[in-house]
Amino acid sequence: MIINPPLHLLAAFEKTYPQSAPDWVIQLPDREVWIAAAAHIDFMLYSADHNASTQFSYRSAKLKRTLLQRPLPSWSRYAAGTIVQLLDSGLEISGFKAAVISESQSNLPARYDHAVGLAIAALCHQIGGRPYSPDAILEIVEKTRRQYVE
Numbered sequence: 001m002i003i004n005p006p007l008h009l010l011a012a013f014e015k016t017y018p019q020s021a022p023d024w025v026i027q028l029p030d031r032e033v034w035i036a037a038a039a040h041i042d043f044m045l046y047s048a049d050h051n052a053s054t055q056f057s058y059r060s061a062k063l064k065r066t067l068l069q070r071p072l073p074s075w076s077r078y079a080a081g082t083i084v085q086l087l088d089s090g091l092e093i094s095g096f097k098a099a100v101i102s103e104s105q106s107n108l109p110a111r112y113d114h115a116v117g118l119a120i121a122a123l124c125h126q127i128g129g130r131p132y133s134p135d136a137i138l139e140i141v142e143k144t145r146r147q148y149v150e
Contacts, residue, residue, distance in 0.1 A: 022037060024038075045097075046100070056080055061080040100116055117145075121137040
């Protein structure tokens with residue numbers, strides 16, 4: 001249960017998606033990554049830590065491309081790969097627009113990207129009504145790393 005999401009998460013969501021309010025706010029257990037999201041037709045992702053956004057569909061993500069047919073930004077590859085993997089496994093979700101932040105002091109890009117993948121996996125499970133455990137989403141993101149990111 002989320003009691004107090006960081007104000008800068010909610011501010012980033014409101015600034016990026018001014019016509020929407022978040023339907024879901026999630027913090028990863030034992031991690032300092034937060035995600036706020038609302039339903040949408042495609043997948044829109046804003047990283048407050050990078051001050052950057054990207055938009056992709058399931059189809060474009062399978063090709064590791066944005067909707068504008070540009071390569072996915074490196075910070076979003078775990079997220080896109082995790083979404084592809086979950087949809088391929090039969091999880092039924094449409095799309096969402098999300099803002100993600102990390103309150104970690106780590107400046108390691110790989111650690112941040114991996115944590116974003118974990119947050120996306122948790123979000124997708126919540127949207128799809130599928131229970132999950134921290135070990136299960138870790139396994140999903142590790143598979144994403146091996147089969148999609150590398």
